[in-house]
Amino acid sequence: MKWSEFSIHTTQEAVEPISNILHEAGASGVVIEDIADLVKERSTVLGEIYQLDPTDYPEEGVIVKAYLPVNSFLGETVDGIKASINSLLLYDIDLGKNHVTISEVNEEEWATAWKKYYHPVKISEKFTIVPTWEIYEPVSSDELIIELDPGMAFGTGTHPTTVLCIQALERTVQKDDKVIDVGTGSGVLSIAAGLLGANQIQALDLDQVAVESARLNCKLNKVQNVVNVSQNNLLDGIEGPVDLVVSNILAEIIVRFIDKAYEVLKENGTFITSGIIQNKKNEVKEALQNAGFVIEETMVMEDWVAFIAKKK
């Protein structure tokens, strides 16, 4: 099959919403080439492998690439993607150069294109994310490994918004907790919660591709008995009480279901919200407080913010 590479030069702030648009448009695999990844200092003491080629990276900003099958709908798909990306301006998301290029690639190139950017990474005190095609020997006996094949769903586990959630889960999940993961993507946060001892996890996503990817990854990590993955819009129709709700979605989406998250949580339950770009931080903080949450911790990584809030 022939594939078309859709490439857009944009900003770090726009990476996540653009990746979502591309996934929703049926893209298979998204590659993110961020100059910040190339220049950042990395520890290799834990056995991580970094093989980044400077010629793959832009001089400034971020290039997001996605792969779309070449068929008779391609022209319309690309026009639809461009229109959706441009509509992000309505949410004050800076698109930077917003320069799009389209080129053809063959399947073999596509299959390896995004995998070369993805290697084992230790992302928190306990967790190391390992792509399924890499062989990795744990460094210590208490290290927790998440094996992932993100496929077409968002969530290689290494995006700052995901890392913040996993670090927050590590601090908050108690044995036998009931958890809801809103916008599970590859299932990475549900897997983390399961490995930390939660024993009833509802993983929800609007996107059926994500639902299938999360089911596969849960099996791969042997948490399928404690994680139930289903297609759902936010928390619509979901009932509590649960100990913890975690969600890594954009600020604009989080504010839509804060009241419902409050409703499904037990007294003193925890709401972890991530995917919040710095300039939207106060908007989410105010909405959390208005709903009755008390913010216990504000976590920051690069341009991203996550909150650990408690229902009081």
Ligand SMILES: C[S@@+](CC[C@H](N)C(=O)[O-])C[C@H]1O[C@@H](n2cnc3c(N)ncnc32)[C@H](O)[C@@H]1O
């Ligand atoms: C940024 S990804 C997060 C994936 C994963 N939880 C992580 O932390 O890496 C956001 C996910 O939310 C899903 N999503 C977006 N809008 C949604 C909605 N209204 N209801 C449920 N899921 C939604 C997307 O399909 C996507 O998989």
